[in-house]
Amino acid sequence: MTYFRAPTSFLPSLSILCTHTTASVKDALQDLKELYFPAPAPPQRTLSINGVPALKQDISDTVHVPRRKRTGRLKHSDGVPDSGYASEEDEAELEGDLESEAEDLDVDILRADEFERDFAIKWLTGLIKRSDAWIHTLESATEQEEDVRLSVIEEAGRLLARFAGDDEQQEDALTRKFTFPFGAEGKAITIELNDAPLSPTDHTSVGLQSWASAIIFTERICADPARYISIPQGAAPLRVLELGAGTGLLSIATAQIFDRMEVDAKIVATDYHSAVLHNLLRNVQTNNVSVQIESLDWSRPPPLEPYDIILAADVVYHPEHAKWIKICVEKALKKGGVFWLIIAMRSTGRHEGLWETVDDVFADGQCGFTRHEGCGGETKLAVVQKEDVGRRGGIGRADEVGYRLFEIRWLPCRYCC
Incomplete structure (x- = not known):
């Protein structure tokens, strides 16, 4: 059984977005991708002994790949965290501290949690709308460094589009x-x-x-x-x-x-x-x-x-x-x-x-x-x-x-x- 952390416990606070490193934002996007849009399971392999098919099984049944652990993940700041929703109209702020010490949750339970999913979508929306400041915040940044951050924002946009397509809730004209x-x-x-x-x-x-x-x-x-x-x-x-x-x-x-x-x-x-x-x-x-x-x-x-x-x-x-x-x-x-x-x-x-x-x-x-x-x-x-x-x-x-x-x-x- 696969376990993941809730988005409210690992997505970096957007209220201090400019303090987050490129790696930390990339890590957050990758975690969201793995949680909601995992890669297809590896194909089955046919094992043979002396050229004779012996057993067909998914390689993941026999090879255990531990889920990668992140180091130095930026956590939400204390106090009222930023909801990630960048709309200027009545921007709702979530009450309390979202930094959670709870154990990892079953992936199926997490994916079915509407609150966590909605939080992830709002966080992606806020990241994209505030991206200009984050892209250009590095002092003495090279053009290459800014291009890397731009590619991160483009990945966030692709991920947000996948959420929209998955929910069949694309905004109509x-x-x-x-x-x-x-x-x-x-x-x-x-x-x-x-x-x-x-x-x-x-x-x-x-x-x-x-x-x-x-x-x-x-x-x-x-x-x-x-x-x-x-x-x-x-x-x-x-x-x-x-x-x-x-x-x-x-x-x-x-x-x-x-x-x-x-x-x-x-x-x-x-x-x-x-x-x-x-x-x-x-x-x-x-x-x-x-x-x-x-x-x-x-x-x-x-x-x-x-x-x-x-x-x-x-x-x-x-x-x-x-x-x-x-x-x-x-x-x-x-x-x-x-x-x-x-x-x-x-x-x-x-x-x-x-x-x-x-x-x-x-x-x-x-x-x-x-x-x-x-x-x-x-x-x-x-x-x-x-x-x-x-x-x-x-x-x-x-x-x-x-x-x-x-x-x-x-x-x-x-x-x-």
Whole structure:
């Protein structure tokens, strides 16, 4: 009879995830795999004596392989342990100390224990959602060391997917219908979107779902299109680019608005992840709008054609993202064009305070001081206006305390701090 320890007794606490070694997390994943998804039994072997079959038996009946023991396993910290569930909404914390000194349990009993199984799934979910900090927490880490940790997180994603498939509880896609008032008296803009389930193997595929910042900004654009997508003088078609389009809400709404106003425009919606791009194409086709879809890697942007308007909603999930986005906008925004960026202000978690990185990388166009005397008429991207928008009931995550909308344009250096 095979015995195993309960997941609540050996999974490392996620509240101190950054203190855990790569080996300890790998060990935890291997233990979960052995408990819930053991490898198939070795094939039977036919033994022979002088070429005559003698006895067929499973080699495991005759060879005893002791279950490996781990050394230096990290244990849960004292006090209230972290549940492993990374949702910011009413995150439930398990009461008491889960570090157990109980003897190993029969494997069949453990696998049938719904509490232990649920704990393992929540722990894997939390590990994946908090993985960025763990991957990059090593001081003086080499690229190879970070790659090893990334492979560990990918294994966690595969294991989580096996749990989902085993339970036949894969999250279904959700069709969402949005209705936004248009202008002062115009007929409302209606958009239907497919919000796909987040990938269990790719924790960065957040663009598969519609986020509150995009919903709030789309509502504003529909209510006052002249404010946000004003039409420049000239006969050339208006060019609009969306960065990190996700489900395509902003681009699809803009296309519908231009159709209503009979404006000749080219709209390009970009993202990076293949699953996001596939879902984006589906949404564009569902709403029957003229939106071109392209892949764009912010960290290595190609030469970009000039655009009159650039839109982006909730696109900063790492301190480097604002820098990369600035480089993209510098390559793509026309002189005289405008870049609208709305960011969720998150008060807790690994995305806390990331909206401030926008102010760090873009110049301040409101300060009124001269930064470079005699700069020769050079221009730079600067924040000419920003507005804080409060939470809206019924939308948004619990950690979102509000949203900041940036208006960014090219300004002469003398206006930028």
